[in-house]
Amino acid sequence: MAEKDKKLKIDFLSLEGLDGKTTNEKAKMILDKIANDRIVVIDTAIPADEELNLVEMTLKNVGDKFPGIEVCVLPRKSKHIYELVNKVLKTINKQVAIPGLTLIGPSRIIKQIRRNPDSFSIFAEV
Amino acid sequence: MHSVLHKVRRLFERFFGGRKTIRLGIYGEPNTGKTTLANRISLDWLGEPVGKVSEVPHETREVQKKEHIEVKVGSKKLIINLLDMPGLATKVDYKDLMKYKDDDLEGKTKEQILSALPQEDLRKIADYHKMEVHSSKKKLADAISKQLGDAEFKKTLLSLNIRKRTKKFTMSKAKARAKEATEGIIEAIKWLDSVDTVLVLMDATKDPYTQVNLMLIGNLEAKKIPLVIVANKTDLAEASVDRIKESFENHPVVSISALRGDNLDNLYKAIAEHSKI
Numbered sequence: 316m317a318e319k320d321k322k323l324k325i326d327f328l329s330l331e332g333l334d335g336k337t338t339n340e341k342a343k344m345i346l347d348k349i350a351n352d353r354i355v356v357i358d359t360a361i362p363a364d365e366e367l368n369l370v371e372m373t374l375k376n377v378g379d380k381f382p383g384i385e386v387c388v389l390p391r392k393s394k395h396i397y398e399l400v401n402k403v404l405k406t407i408n409k410q411v412a413i414p415g416l417t418l419i420g421p422s423r424i425i426k427q428i429r430r431n432p433d434s435f436s437i438f439a440e441v
Numbered sequence: 442m443h444s445v446l447h448k449v450r451r452l453f454e455r456f457f458g459g460r461k462t463i464r465l466g467i468y469g470e471p472n473t474g475k476t477t478l479a480n481r482i483s484l485d486w487l488g489e490p491v492g493k494v495s496e497v498p499h500e501t502r503e504v505q506k507k508e509h510i511e512v513k514v515g516s517k518k519l520i521i522n523l524l525d526m527p528g529l530a531t532k533v534d535y536k537d538l539m540k541y542k543d544d545d546l547e548g549k550t551k552e553q554i555l556s557a558l559p560q561e562d563l564r565k566i567a568d569y570h571k572m573e574v575h576s577s578k579k580k581l582a583d584a585i586s587k588q589l590g591d592a593e594f595k596k597t598l599l600s601l602n603i604r605k606r607t608k609k610f611t612m613s614k615a616k617a618r619a620k621e622a623t624e625g626i627i628e629a630i631k632w633l634d635s636v637d638t639v640l641v642l643m644d645a646t647k648d649p650y651t652q653v654n655l656m657l658i659g660n661l662e663a664k665k666i667p668l669v670i671v672a673n674k675t676d677l678a679e680a681s682v683d684r685i686k687e688s689f690e691n692h693p694v695v696s697i698s699a700l701r702g703d704n705l706d707n708l709y710k711a712i713a714e715h716s717k718i
Contacts, residue, residue, distance in 0.1 A: 383532025
């Protein structure tokens with residue numbers, strides 16, 4: 316990375332920015348940002364199946380210059396209520412967002428994530 | 442199609458009972474002891490190992506299977522189709538692999554391996570097959586070469602975990618290994634649609650509250666796949682099973698040492714109980 320590029324770039328995405336997108340479209344949008352060395356923060360806890368899909372798509376893109384991603388999903392304690400609601404809504408093809416926070420970034424920048432149920436810290440190197 | 446048929450079978454068994462065989466997936470992060478446990482289960486009941494164990498991450502790069510392992514749990518019989526999965530990760534960096542030493546025996550012939558191994562390892566092989574232990578290394582190697590076929594010889598190396606590491610991974614070998622590892626993880630993710638029960642292996646000496654563990658358990662919960670968390674490496678002084686129990690209090694946790702074979706009976710009981718056999 317050139318000296319002038321040594322800056323930490325973080326994109327904060329609101330939930331509305333992902334509205335109407337399929338799981339694959341969301342993953343692609345996030346991975347495009349990460350490929351440009353950006354850290355992405357979303358104001359919702361992404362569901363486990365979307366996270367797994369994101370990891371699967373990431374691994375398909377892993378190569379010499381892109382080793383992968385680091386992810387941290389911090390849901391609110393009430394997430395189980397929302398998951399139950401989503402099970403019902405799934406029958407009519409609707410979902411509600413799970414309150415919380417998601418951080419995704421390139422693993423070549425994020426060196427470590429330390430987490431516990433209520434918080435997390437990231438250690439990055441640019 | 443395969444996973445759809447599997448779901449139909451699971452549904453049928455749930456309503457009508459009579460499940461006899463379970464497809465048991467061993468999942469977890471790299472280096473949690475998945476292959477050590479798979480080998481222990483397979484050696485105990487079938488007398489043969491599943492795969493190679495190593496301290497190098499991503500040693501298991503494809504799903505390793507052992508079918509029809511009959512395990513006795515009290516008065517019941519459990520038939521397990523065992524699936525040892527590559528370690529789950531969100532990144533695979535070939536540069537990390539270059540810090541480790543390569544296995545010099547990989548791809549070598551029986552004769553080349555026998556001449557590379559120290560006498561101590563040749564004695565172990567001879568002892569294992571109850572052969573006469575010659576004092577001369579050459580005689581010992583000749584006797585082993587004569588008595589064991591290629592397949593039997595490689596199986597013995599696996600069972601005794603005999604290896605030789607001298608040089609670090611070259612860049613091209615590390616890149617090839619990283620590529621295989623990513624393909625293996627994708628395959629392991631796809632298998633989540635076709636397993637009946639999952640053992641989530643965790644290294645009890647490390648912090649269990651990782652995103653990979655949370656993601657795995659979250660997906661198993663969503664897919665309603667029964668799971669048992671296995672706190673492994675309890676033979677090590679720094680192991681803390683309580684830390685795992687506190688982190689995942691809604692799931693059963695069984696502590697074991699796959700290396701020593703400690704507490705496996707309780708693990709089999711937990712598998713039977715949570716698979717609803």
